[in-house]
Amino acid sequence: xxxxxxxxxxxxxxxxxxxxxxxxxxxxxxxxxxxxxxxxxxxxxxxxxxxxxxxxxxxxxxxxxxxxxxxxxxxxxxxxxxxxxxxxxxxxxxxxxxxxxxxxxxxxxxxxxxxxxxxxxxxxxxxxxxxxxxxxxxxxxxxxxxxxxxxxxxxxxxxxxxxxxxxxxxxxxxxxxxxxxxxxxxxxxxxxxxxxxxxxxxxxxxxxxxxxxxxxx
Ligand code: GRF
Numbered sequence: 204x205x206x207x208x209x210x211x212x213x214x215x216x217x218x219x220x221x222x223x224x225x226x227x228x229x230x231x232x233x234x235x236x237x238x239x240x241x242x243x244x245x246x247x248x249x250x251x252x253x254x255x256x257x258x259x260x261x262x263x264x265x266x267x268x269x270x271x272x273x274x275x276x277x278x279x280x281x282x283x284x285x286x287x288x289x290x291x292x293x294x295x296x297x298x299x300x301x302x303x304x305x306x307x308x309x310x311x312x313x314x315x316x317x318x319x320x321x322x323x324x325x326x327x328x329x330x331x332x333x334x335x336x337x338x339x340x341x342x343x344x345x346x347x348x349x350x351x352x353x354x355x356x357x358x359x360x361x362x363x364x365x366x367x368x369x370x371x372x373x374x375x376x377x378x379x380x381x382x383x384x385x386x387x388x389x390x391x392x393x394x395x396x397x398x399x400x401x402x403x404x405x406x407x408x409x410x411x412x413x414x415x416x417x418x419x420x
Pocket of ligand 1: 216217220295314380
């Protein structure tokens with residue numbers, strides 16, 4: 204019998220999505236376990252969350268490396284030595300180099316606080332409000348070299364209210380992220396979602412469909 208899939212989580216800060224994955228992985232029937240957490244920033248809350256959960260933590264300061272590739276190599280070595288099968292980016296604020304992305308192709312996912320392909324990049328919530336959109340949300344997607352552009356695995360919608368502020372929309376979206384990421388990781392760890400020639404293929408996801416792709420508003 205094989206055990207739960209070993210996941211490495213890359214963070215840069217608060218780590219609330221990391222916490223959602225940690226909490227989910229505590230359930231006995233959850234098919235993934237967090238094997239290690241790597242942060243490019245020392246002293247962040249996400250590292251403390253991991254330590255409290257008894258998860259191995261590593262700080263790899265990007266400023267200590269002469270190139271993006273050298274930093275990515277250092278991160279990759281930690282992931283490999285922890286027998287990582289899948290990498291989750293959770294508020295990781297570094298762009299990963301092409302060789303790293305290629306090496307982890309189909310095994311590297313990210314969560315982004317918009318309904319991709321709309322609103323890639325930073326300052327998402329301010330731009331959503333300024334656009335006049337009435338619905339926003341979050342997306343879990345496979346990572347490809349182009350930022351926030353990989354094949355989409357799962358999304359959740361949240362309303363944008365008439366008097367919304369970026370902070371209010373961010374916290375409403377974050378609550379949806381905390382539901383979506385564990386659900387998406389479950390599908391990945393159970394092999395019910397795979398990346399096949401740049402296409403996301405699903406198997407046996409009908410039952411999850413209602414909740415996963417559109418949690419109640
Ligand atoms: C989240 O909104 C995530 O979608 C984005 O960065 C934020 C990270 O928050 N990529 P946290 O560190 O998980 O609390």
